[in-house]
Amino acid sequence: MLKKYLTREVFELLKERKTSYGSTLLDVIRSGLCNPDSHIGIYAADPEAYVVFKELFNPVIEEYHGFESSSSQPETNWGNPEELGNLDPDGAYIISTRVRCARSIEGYPFNPTMNETHYLDLEKKVSGVLESLTDDLKGQYYPLLGMSRETQDQLIEDHFLFKEGDRFLEAANSNRFWPKGRGIFFNDTKTFLVWCNEEDHLRLISMEEGGDLATIYGRLVDAVSRIEREISFSRNSRLGYLTFCPTNLGTTxxxxxxxxxxxxxxxxxxxxxxxxxxxxxxxxxxxxxxxxxxxxxxxxxxxxxxxxxxxxxxxxxxxxxxxxxxxxxxxxxxxxx
Known part of the structure; x- marks a missing residue:
């Protein structure tokens, strides 16, 4: 899509633009330049990039999501989780179910433009809020810095922890200062997880074995609602919740x-x-x-x-x-x- 939509005309139009965070067109397109096999090839270096470089982002978003430049994301509506029910009450087909969403914290750029202080400040703010959660969400935050290799490997094997090494994210300057400012939170029953500063500022995940979608989704809704009382998320009236990758907008x-x-x-x-x-x-x-x-x-x-x-x-x-x-x-x- 980068090759398709970054025409000479669009390049000339955008090549000298900068966001207030200092992000440039190169920050947006570098992953696609390094990885010609990438399906999309562009990332938002900060929340403003979707507007400042809209001539590139809008056609990509329209083709991927079928979402026209004149369209707007509806207001947040979690609905009634109970209506979703259990997709496989006999347990014959579904092994496990997971519902996740991504969130970016207002006032911070995204990975290519974040400095070390951004990562550390954001982690401190996030970990404090997460460790104040109670009831079935009560748990502990584990910083990646200082975590043993054995513990990391086990958490990755258990599908809990993200891992370094994605070449698309690496080329996008997503892994700078690794592992500083990164970590994982999970509740005592390991049914609710939060990734901090992996691809996005936050990835919030509710999961458990079986197909009880109502319970799993309801847990996520509860967690996001509680966290949002303490932290403001980046949201755009047209695109909804903003994240690093244009494939993951709107509801995320x-x-x-x-x-x-x-x-x-x-x-x-x-x-x-x-x-x-x-x-x-x-x-x-x-x-x-x-x-x-x-x-x-x-x-x-x-x-x-x-x-x-x-x-x-x-x-x-x-x-x-x-x-x-x-x-x-x-x-x-x-x-x-």
Missing amino acids: IRASVHIKLPRLGRDFEAFQEMARKFYLQVRGTRGEHTESEDGVYDISNQRRLGLTEFQALSEMRDGILQLIEQEKALEGTEQSP
Whole structure:
């Protein structure tokens, strides 16, 4: 998309612009320049970049999200989590469910423009708020600085902790001053996690085994609401919540399941096409750029911009239920004489 939309005309228009944080066009496009195989190729160096470099961002956002430059993100609407129910009450298909959202903290730039003080100040503010949470959200913050390699590897293996080394983020200057200012919070039951200063300022994650989407989503809604009382988030009236990557705007909600669909997976192209009809994205067992293991897939909602939080969850729920029905139908076909 960078190659498609950074025309000579757009380049000449944007090449000398700067945000009030000092971010330039080079900060926005450097990851795509270093990684020609990147699907998108651009990142926002700070919240203002979406406006200052709108001639580049707007067409990318429109193509990826189907969100026109004249459109506006609806107001936040979490809806009633209880209406989502349990997607797999018998536990036959869904291994685990995860709902996460990203947030950027008002007054701070994003990774390419953040200095060491920004990282440390933000971490201090965030960890203080997180460690004041009570009840089922009560937990502890663990800074990455000083954490043993063994502990890090175990948390990564458990799908709790992010890891360094993504070449797209590295090229975007996302890993500067690593591991300073980075860390992870999780509650005592390890069903609620927060990543601090990984790709975004905050990644808030609610998860547990099984398909009880109502409980998992409800926990996230409660956590975000409590944290927002203490910290102001960056939100734009047109694009919704602002984050580092233009693929993750609006609600920033990603609701996903690890689900066993081995029969659907036999014809992967047809499987993907079916999922797209329900606005779902299919990934391998361990996420983006991985393969399925034993017929297990990571499937999530694709649309995040132009709809409310509850609408995004409802689309995901309806799509997953349809895929389960399709898998059941294939099972029935195999069992027929």
